[in-house]
Amino acid sequence: MQCSVFIATSVDGFIAKADGEIDWLSLAHLEGEDYGYQVFADSTDVLVMxxxxxxxxxxxxxxPYGDKPVVVVSRGLRELPADAPPSVELSREQPQALAAGLQQRGFQRVYLDGGQLIQSFLAAGLIDDMVLTTLPITLGSGIPLFAAATLPDQVSHEQRWQLLSHQIYSNGVLQRCYKKA
Structure with missing residues (x-):
């Protein structure tokens, strides 16, 4: 099974403002351009966020995810809201156990979304590839994509990545695709 990331960041490495707002992502708008997102999303069979x-x-x-299976990982959330789509389930599992369970269920490619979730899967050595799309803005503060190991059960360790491709768009957006080396 393959665990993949597709996410946008600011130049200074934030995925959202401190209050969680992502309105700055509208800077990336180019008519008819989705930066490869739909092809990526279609290549995954489960989303973990x-x-x-x-x-x-x-x-x-x-x-936005139709009937694609979605697993929401949370230690604090006790149940999903009543208006959650039927394709959504809740998990409190650690990354290794969750990945093993998804693989046992036959999933082939997992789309990982969310700063802390991505950090925990990265710390566990479970991320196979990443598409990082950097928008030409600095936020100054916010929710970082990559942070020092500050979450429970996280161990900071070096990992090497191979740059597969990069593209610069006319609006200054830079997209880099990496796979674990």
Whole structure:
């Protein structure tokens, strides 16, 4: 099974403002350009996201993932909201156990979303590839994509990545695709 990341950051490495807002992502708008997101999303068969990401997506006017299975990882959330789509389930498992369970269920490629969730899977050595899309903005503070090992059960260790490709778009957006070396 393959665990993959597709995420946007600011130049200074934040995935959201301190209050969780992602309105700055609109800077990336190019008519007819989705930066490869749909091809990526279509290549995954399950989405695993953290609670904060889930709550942000639930605030959108429409659920963007159709009937794709979604696993929300949270230690604090006791149950899903009543309006959660039926394709969503809740997990409190650690990354290794969750990945093993998803593999046993036959999933081939996992889409990981959410800062703390990505950090925990990275610390566990479970991420196989990443698409990092950097927008030409600095936020100064916010929710970092990569942070020192500050979460429970995290161990900081060096990992090597191979740059597979990069692309610079006319609006200054830089996209880099990496795989674990």
């Amino acid at each position: 953290g609670r904060n990401s889930f709550e942000k997506v639930m605030s959108f006017p429409q659920w």
